Amino acid sequence: MKAEIIAVGSELLLGQITNTNAAFISARLAEAGVDVYYHTVVGDNPNRLDEAITIAQNRADLIIFSGGLGPTKDDLTKETIAKKLGVALESDNDALISIEAYFKRTGRTMTDNNKKQALVLSGSTVLANNHGMAPGMAIKKNGKCYILLPGPPHEMQPMFEKEAIPYLLGTSGNKEVIVSRVLKFYGIGEAELEYRVQSILDSQTNPTVAPLASPDSVILRLTSKAESVEAAHKLITPVESEIRSLVGQFIYGIDEDSLSSKAAELLLRNGLTIAAAESLTAGLFMAELADEPGISSSLKGGVVVYDENAKKEQLDIPGSLLDEYGVVSSECAAALARSVKRKFSSDIGIGLTGAAGPDPHDGKPVGTVWIGIAYKDDEVKTYKLDLSGSRNANRKRAARFALYYVIKELKSRLPEN
Amino acid sequence: MKAEIIAVGSELLLGQITNTNAAFISARLAEAGVDVYYHTVVGDNPNRLDEAITIAQNRADLIIFSGGLGPTKDDLTKETIAKKLGVALESDNDALISIEAYFKRTGRTMTDNNKKQALVLSGSTVLANNHGMAPGMAIKKNGKCYILLPGPPHEMQPMFEKEAIPYLLGTSGNKEVIVSRVLKFYGIGEAELEYRVQSILDSQTNPTVAPLASPDSVILRLTSKAESVEAAHKLITPVESEIRSLVGQFIYGIDEDSLSSKAAELLLRNGLTIAAAESLTAGLFMAELADEPGISSSLKGGVVVYDENAKKEQLDIPGSLLDEYGVVSSECAAALARSVKRKFSSDIGIGLTGAAGPDPHDGKPVGTVWIGIAYKDDEVKTYKLDLSGSRNANRKRAARFALYYVIKELKSRLPEN
Numbered sequence: 001m002k003a004e005i006i007a008v009g010s011e012l013l014l015g016q017i018t019n020t021n022a023a024f025i026s027a028r029l030a031e032a033g034v035d036v037y038y039h040t041v042v043g044d045n046p047n048r049l050d051e052a053i054t055i056a057q058n059r060a061d062l063i064i065f066s067g068g069l070g071p072t073k074d075d076l077t078k079e080t081i082a083k084k085l086g087v088a089l090e091s092d093n094d095a096l097i098s099i100e101a102y103f104k105r106t107g108r109t110m111t112d113n114n115k116k117q118a119l120v121l122s123g124s125t126v127l128a129n130n131h132g133m134a135p136g137m138a139i140k141k142n143g144k145c146y147i148l149l150p151g152p153p154h155e156m157q158p159m160f161e162k163e164a165i166p167y168l169l170g171t172s173g174n175k176e177v178i179v180s181r182v183l184k185f186y187g188i189g190e191a192e193l194e195y196r197v198q199s200i201l202d203s204q205t206n207p208t209v210a211p212l213a214s215p216d217s218v219i220l221r222l223t224s225k226a227e228s229v230e231a232a233h234k235l236i237t238p239v240e241s242e243i244r245s246l247v248g249q250f251i252y253g254i255d256e257d258s259l260s261s262k263a264a265e266l267l268l269r270n271g272l273t274i275a276a277a278e279s280l281t282a283g284l285f286m287a288e289l290a291d292e293p294g295i296s297s298s299l300k301g302g303v304v305v306y307d308e309n310a311k312k313e314q315l316d317i318p319g320s321l322l323d324e325y326g327v328v329s330s331e332c333a334a335a336l337a338r339s340v341k342r343k344f345s346s347d348i349g350i351g352l353t354g355a356a357g358p359d360p361h362d363g364k365p366v367g368t369v370w371i372g373i374a375y376k377d378d379e380v381k382t383y384k385l386d387l388s389g390s391r392n393a394n395r396k397r398a399a400r401f402a403l404y405y406v407i408k409e410l411k412s413r414l415p416e417n
Numbered sequence: 418m419k420a421e422i423i424a425v426g427s428e429l430l431l432g433q434i435t436n437t438n439a440a441f442i443s444a445r446l447a448e449a450g451v452d453v454y455y456h457t458v459v460g461d462n463p464n465r466l467d468e469a470i471t472i473a474q475n476r477a478d479l480i481i482f483s484g485g486l487g488p489t490k491d492d493l494t495k496e497t498i499a500k501k502l503g504v505a506l507e508s509d510n511d512a513l514i515s516i517e518a519y520f521k522r523t524g525r526t527m528t529d530n531n532k533k534q535a536l537v538l539s540g541s542t543v544l545a546n547n548h549g550m551a552p553g554m555a556i557k558k559n560g561k562c563y564i565l566l567p568g569p570p571h572e573m574q575p576m577f578e579k580e581a582i583p584y585l586l587g588t589s590g591n592k593e594v595i596v597s598r599v600l601k602f603y604g605i606g607e608a609e610l611e612y613r614v615q616s617i618l619d620s621q622t623n624p625t626v627a628p629l630a631s632p633d634s635v636i637l638r639l640t641s642k643a644e645s646v647e648a649a650h651k652l653i654t655p656v657e658s659e660i661r662s663l664v665g666q667f668i669y670g671i672d673e674d675s676l677s678s679k680a681a682e683l684l685l686r687n688g689l690t691i692a693a694a695e696s697l698t699a700g701l702f703m704a705e706l707a708d709e710p711g712i713s714s715s716l717k718g719g720v721v722v723y724d725e726n727a728k729k730e731q732l733d734i735p736g737s738l739l740d741e742y743g744v745v746s747s748e749c750a751a752a753l754a755r756s757v758k759r760k761f762s763s764d765i766g767i768g769l770t771g772a773a774g775p776d777p778h779d780g781k782p783v784g785t786v787w788i789g790i791a792y793k794d795d796e797v798k799t800y801k802l803d804l805s806g807s808r809n810a811n812r813k814r815a816a817r818f819a820l821y822y823v824i825k826e827l828k829s830r831l832p833e834n
Contacts, residue, residue: 013453015444016629018437022458027432036430037465039458041439048454055472191488195528201490211489212428221433276721282707283700286721290699291809293775301727303720304693304703310718310761344727358710367522388522390548392708393571 003029003036004060006052008068008077009151010043021066021149021156032165033176033225034062044074053084061144062168067151069134071113078121078137078148085141088122091115095126095135102133121148127163131155138167179232181207181222181240184257186404188250190218196247200239207236209243217259217400252407259403264292266410267299267348274406275344276302277315277336279327279353280361280369284399300344305336315339328355328364330372334380337372348409349374350402357391366391369398373409381409420446420453421477423469425485425494426568427460438483438566438573448595448640449582451479461491463500470501478561479585484568486551488530495538495554495565502558505539508532512543512552519550538565544580548572555584596649598624598639598657601674603821605667607635613664617656624653626660634676634817669824676820681709683827684716684765691823692761693719694732694753696744696770697778697786701816717761722753732756745772745781747789751797754789765826766791767819774808783808786815790826798826 005022012019022039029036037060042052049068056063068077082089096118103110117134120126127136127147132155137148147164149156185193194201194211197220201209207224222239226232244251253262267274276285283304289295303314308327311317317335325331333351341349354369355361367387374380385401387394422439429436439456446453454477459469466485473480485494499506513535520527534551537543544553544564549572554565564581566573586594602610611618611628614637618626624641639656643649661668670679684691693702700721706712722728725744729736734752742748750768758766771786772778784804791797802818804811 007456012440012456013443014447015440015442015453018435018440019456020435023429023432023435025432026430030431036432037460038469039424039429039436039456041456043454051476052455059468189525191528191531192525194489194530210427210491212433221431223431278700280707281704282716283695283702283704283719283721285700286723287698287700287704287812290697290723290812293808296724299699299723301721301723301731302700303731304700304718306703306707306716306718307713314718314720314761344731386522388519391710393548395704395707 001034001062002060003034003062003064004038004040004056005036005064005066006040006042006049006056007066007151008042008044008049010045010074012041012067013043020153021151024153024157025064025066025149025160028160028165030178030180030223032168033178034168044068044076046076046080049076049080050084053081057144062147063144064147064149064164066149066156069117069136069148069150071111071117071133073113078119081146081148082121085121085139085146087124087139087141089119090122091118092120092126092135094128095120098129099133125167127159127167129155129159130162131158136163138164176225176227177229177232178223178225179229179236181236182255183220183222183240183243183251184253185218185220185247185250186252186259186400188218188247193218193220193247193250197243200242200246204239207239209239252404258291259400259407260288260291263403263406263410264289264295264298266407266414268294268297270410270414272348272410273298273300273344273346274348274350275300275340275346276350276352276402277340278302278304278350278399279306279311279336280356281352281395281399281402282306284395285350285352285402288399288403300346302340302344302350311336315343326364327362328353328368328370330370330382330384333370333372333382334374335372337374337380341374347376348406350406351380352398352402354385354394354398356394356398367394369394369401371398371402371405373405375409375413381405418451418479419477420451420479420481421455421457421473422453422481422483423457423459423466423473424483424568425459425461425466427462427491429458429484430460437570438568441570441574442481442483442566442577445577445582448597448638449585450593450595450642451585461485461493463493463497466494466497467501470498474561479564480561481564481566481581483566483573486534486553486565486567488528488534488550490530492533495536498563498565499538502538502556502563504541504556504558506536507539508535509537509543509552511545512537512550516550541565542584544576544584546572546576547579548575553580555581593642593644594646594649596641596643596646596653598653599672600637600639600657600660600668601670602635602637602664602667603669603676603817605635605664610635610637610664610667614660617659617663621656624656626656669821675708676817676824677705677708680820680823680827681706681712681715683824683831685711685714687827687831689765689827690715690717690761690763691765691767692717692757692763693767693769693819694757695719695721695767695816696723696728696753697773698769698812698816698819699723701812702767702769702819705816705820717763719757719761719767728753732760743781744779745770745785745787747787747799747801750787750789750799751791752789754791754797758791764793765823767823768797769815769819771802771811771815773811773815784811786811786818788815788819788822790822792826792830798822
């Protein structure tokens with residue numbers, strides 16, 4: 001079944017609001033095994049909506065509308081569809097009762113255009129609106145299925161999940177399920193990743209394997225179709241293993257994992273505490289780690305040593321070290337990690353120093369970053385980054401690389417994870 | 418001029434990401450006086466993209482594409498458009514040079530599919546990409562204008578504002594200039610702001626006055642049209658003054674100002690140094706302030722005291738104080754601000770403590786935040802917030818309120834600013 005989602009509303013075309021409804025509906029349809037081929041946004045204009053419906057009828061079997069069911073004269077979706085399908089509008093008793101109840105409850109006076117909201121397409125299945133007044137509708141006509149949903153997300157979302165999805169599954173006869181598995185990568189670019197798994201990308205059809213790049217990480221989404229969730233998982237497993245054998249060292253997590261959630265999970269599960277000394281990132285590393293609830297039992301805290309004196313005074317970094325190697329150096333990163341670990345008596349200490357930009361710092365080019373990781377009493381490891389983004393992209397990436405190195409460190413030391 | 422925006426990417430149709438690009442582009446086009454009639458989203462499929470272009474050619478004069486300019490196999494936007502328009506693809510030297518420079522700089526190996534990103538439509542105006550590798554393009558053909566933009570918002574947005582909009586204004590023959598002035602507010606909600614300036618919102622047509630709410634702040638955008646930039650500014654000035662007379666106390670900046678850039682500007686211009694002690698925000702305040710280049714001469718650093726012992730050991734907060742008033746208290750916020758100011762011998766000390774959530778902290782309900790500001794030797798001021806967002810929304814808002822209070826403090830103490 002091919003689906004198209006038509007969002008109706010001039011405020012979308014003016015950029016006053018974003019079409020989150022299409023994203024929400026698309027994600028739910030993907031889970032239900034329905035392929036969405038197009039999203040369309042059209043304004044509150046009956047002629048252009050009519051034309052959009054004609055186009056959709058030529059390329060989709062399921063057409064889902066959101067918006068334009070309200071009481072105002074801009075709200076023309078169901079009138080336009082009724083005309084298009086040659087179906088009458090009739091007042092729905094349950095809807096009218098709930099609208100009248102709403103006004104009684106809120107002590108507001110009901111106007112005639114509110115009654116308009118109780119009008120539904122004759123012969124349609126009414127989808128109850130438990131968070132607003134305008135009811136939804138589902139109707140089949142000439143082999144096409146039309147679903148009408150209200151625009152406000154807090155009304156549309158529960159209606160779609162509780163009313164529309166069951167309607168679709170019940171009537172589509174589509175017994176296919178779709179399962180997705182997301183592999184999350186760090187420290188490798190999109191092109192490089194594709195290059196390394198090219199053979200899989202070329203050969204795979206079920207599951208499909210699709211790369212997706214965000215500003216500073218890449219994912220591979222494996223999506224399989226089968227008659228049951230178990231069967232769909234069985235299709236994914238061997239392909240995932242093959243990918244891991246090729247580029248597993250860059251995989252930090254799966255599905256909903258983020259760098260901070262994965263790092264927090266490993267720290268907490270192993271009862272390890274951590275502290276950080278941050279220069280160029282000025283707190284970003286700790287702030288990201290603290291995104292995770294419950295992290296307080298692992299994150300002891302840390303120091304932001306933004307200027308050189310702070311490094312000396314707050315963390316006793318010897319001036320001689322800074323004179324000899326400079327602030328942006330492996331030695332400084334290691335000293336910061338060691339010192340903050342001691343100061344907060346944590347198991348792990350992180351040191352971050354570098355030249356974020358826009359100007360070179362301490363003679364080092366913009367984008368040069370050193371990260372130190374002190375683990376208990378072992379020798380400190382340091383990593384060098386050469387970043388090429390804006391000042392703030394570099395700072396964010398430095399913090400995220402530090403999270404990534406924490407994950408790598410814990411995975412290598414605690415292989416059972 | 419009628420415009421259609423076509424976003425290309427299967428991840429949009431799978432609901433993995435939301436089409437924020439269409440909203441951003443639409444808002445900017447509205448300011449430029451261009452009417453957007455349709456948004457379309459199509460997957461990474463050349464045939465369906467080709468069909469979408471045919472439809473757009475029948476109903477729009479300006480067709481703007483976002484996405485599909487990347488290096489991977491499913492990035493097919495420019496190939497499809499080249500075929501559709503009968504235009505060749507040729508390698509753009511500047512683009513190739515900047516891509517090669519990127520790989521040299523980052524020491525990564527350039528693969529052949531990266532070279533593909535330097536291909537542009539023959540005869541097109543190349544739009545420079547200052548935040549990524551794929552260049553944009555603008556080309557006119559058979560009376561239609563086509564603009565190709567990259568998908569990642571952090572690449573697309575600056576390209577659209579700095580390259581595409583001037584291209585459109587320069588070639589549209591539209592001699593009218595459009596000037597915008599953005600007034601930025603904090604500490605006031607959208608509804609409250611609209612209520613207070615309702616008369617202006619109702620009466621103004623040139624400049625138009627449009628409120629726009631982001632998750633944690635509100636702006637008013639004044640947009641005027643005139644035959645010259647000077648004339649356009651002349652129209653804006655009196656309306657801006659009227660707005661300032663009504664709600665000026667909530668305005669922290671204009672246009673490109675952010676809370677962090679404004680706070681940094683005031684600190685640096687007045688030669689004041691600052692340090693922070695952060696608990697629930699865990700470094701967010703310092704990290705945001707450090708977004709600003711040159712801040713190192715003002716931001717000395719600070720301490721993240723995430724757990725209670727850290728507060729005692731790192732900042733000598735007396736256990737008796739914590740026992741009597743609790744960690745989430747005006748007294749604790751004041752003590753943190755005072756102590757970190759002393760420890761870093763800065764002019765200003767900030768203390769942040771609160772219950773971010775998901776669970777109440779120290780008996781205080783989720784969303785309770787105390788912020789302390791110590792200015793030189795004056796008595797410490799404290800502010801209480803009752804936030805109602807998610808854990809991380811609360812942490813971000815707490816850090817931003819702290820920036821806002823710094824701005825208010827400096828503006829009131831140094832009125833010449």
